[in-house]
Amino acid sequence: MEIKDLLGQTSKLPNVPEVVRYLIQALNNPDADYSDIAKKVSEDQTLSLKTLRLVNSAYFGLSRKISSIDEATIMLGMSRLKILVIASGFSNSAVNVEGLDIKKFWSESFRVATLARWFASKSDDVDPDVAFTAGLIHNIGRLLLHLAVPKRAKAIQTLIEDSYLSRSEAEIDRVGFTSQEAGKALLDMWSFPAELGEAVKQHKKPLSHDDLLPLSAILHLACYINACIREARNEESVKESYPTAVATLAGVAPGTIDQLGEALTLRSGLDGLTE
Incomplete structure (x- = not known):
């Protein structure tokens, strides 16, 4: 498709x-x-x-x-x-989405948005409000898949669970494109700033594109810390795997690595929106 x-x-x-x-x-x-x-x-x-x-x-x-x-x-x-x-x-924007825990989906999106804003506050290259918005909608393509083709979205999840494929690889196998590409297309259709769509598309691998985008790097850092929180990793482990090259692209101050303990405890304060 x-x-x-x-x-x-x-x-x-x-x-x-x-x-x-x-x-x-x-x-x-x-x-x-x-x-x-x-x-x-x-x-x-x-x-x-x-x-x-x-x-x-x-x-x-x-x-x-x-x-x-x-x-x-x-x-x-x-x-x-x-x-x-x-x-x-x-x-x-969507309730009772088949195959998706919508409260968990938005809770994680809120946290990524809050983390993106935090990292942007450490950078001179990215506006914190733009970073927050990018974090909030970074996974909008996955929501779109569940809304438009729920059976295929479920097949993607099953393939991930039954194989060693990443989500992006499973999406390409089942629908022929990634949810990041779908998200960019939706944001473009809504006439959102081009930077947002590009950041959503590039954030998984922000260093692998010709047009390097600091916002996509900020988004990558936010998703990295969110994954560390989800996996309950300790601060030392988080620092060891911290993507310094991505942080450089994001324009984040080098000393930020010593403040990651603060990032690990950030709360969005937004979860009440899904109640």
């Missing part, structure tokens, strides 16, 4: 609110009218309620209850609020 066969099933694509797509398209636009964006978020009742519920959670520890998006903007700042809105919009 071809990726266009997935994208042609419009009724099965993730349902991302229009204001969230606009917000992502405006990530690198210094002239974006964020007051207008806040107004549009307020007009989307589901998105607004989910965002405000998170803002009022114990994680943020605000001194008083926030009852509007305008108040949230004042209390948190637009930079922080916009990543919450983006996370809220995507976490509700």
Whole structure:
């Protein structure tokens, strides 16, 4: 099959609110009218309620209850609020996905996003908000496969479990392309910044492409730490396998390797969005 066969099933694509797509398209636009964006978020009742519920959670520890998006903007700042809105919009884009534990899927995506933002804060080459968004959607192609062709997605998982193939190898065997390629195609169709799609496509092997992209390297580092957390590896083991060449491409300061203990304990604070 071809990726266009997935994208042609419009009724099965993730349902991302229009204001969230606009917000992502405006990530690198210094002239974006964020007051207008806040107004549009307020007009989307589901998105607004989910965002405000998170803002009022114990994680943020605000001194008083926030009852509007305008108040949230004042209390948190637009930079922080916009990543919450983006996370809220995507976490509700698909429910009851066949063959996929959607709460676990988004929990891991939130953590990768948080880690990507952390690594970007150690770099002069990548904007932290862009890094967060890339981390949030880095696995959107896998979600697309489960939505559009659930039987093939299940066959991919079975092949991984029954063989020594990586996920990318199993995907190519069963559908002829990787979920990273499918994710890039979906993001391009949504007219997201080209850098996001390229980072999603390249992040598994960021050093193997002609057009080396710091954002893809940031994403790779975030996924590496996420895998270390999932495998419960200790800090010393994480440091030993730390991909220094990738970190160099990401523009991450060399001393960051000594701060990986902090990265291993990061919490996204976003899991409440899937409840």
